[in-house]
Amino acid sequence: MGLKGAYDFKGIALSDAYLQVSSINCSYYSASSQNLKTGAVYNSDGSLKTKAVYETVWAKQPNSSVSLRVFKDKATRDANPNSQLAEISFNFTGSVADSAKNHVKQAYLALKADDKYKDYTDV
Numbered sequence: 001m002g003l004k005g006a007y008d009f010k011g012i013a014l015s016d017a018y019l020q021v022s023s024i025n026c027s028y029y030s031a032s033s034q035n036l037k038t039g040a041v042y043n044s045d046g047s048l049k050t051k052a053v054y055e056t057v058w059a060k061q062p063n064s065s066v067s068l069r070v071f072k073d074k075a076t077r078d079a080n081p082n083s084q085l086a087e088i089s090f091n092f093t094g095s096v097a098d099s100a101k102n103h104v105k106q107a108y109l110a111l112k113a114d115d116k117y118k119d120y121t122d123v
Contacts, residue, residue, distance in 0.1 A: 005120035018071040026064045032056050064094040066107045
């Protein structure tokens with residue numbers, strides 16, 4: 001599984017470049033935010049009567065970091081999987097829902113959501 005498309009490697013146009021996930025790391029962490037519960041109340045003279053009250057809200061957030069290898073084309077990758085020209089790294093928010101696709105498929109979809117890779121096709 002990989003993506004095929006036009007890639008500029010140091011000024012050289014590769015029309016059939018092949019991108020393949022080489023590693024993916026998924027984490028699921030808790031993040032907090034401060035939400036306003038009740039606003040501050042002021043006296044008629046502008047002085048503070050009652051301070052604002054905030055509450056801490058915790059939410060679990062999935063995150064995935066991905067490394068992709070860039071090959072001249074699929075045939076080059078098939079001949080030698082260690083012959084990559086470059087590596088691309090990026091992060092995306094993956095899904096952990098039961099109905100979600102596996103993280104590798106999610107990584108390819110996230111990459112194709114970037115305008116730079118939107119015209120790449122699945123191989």
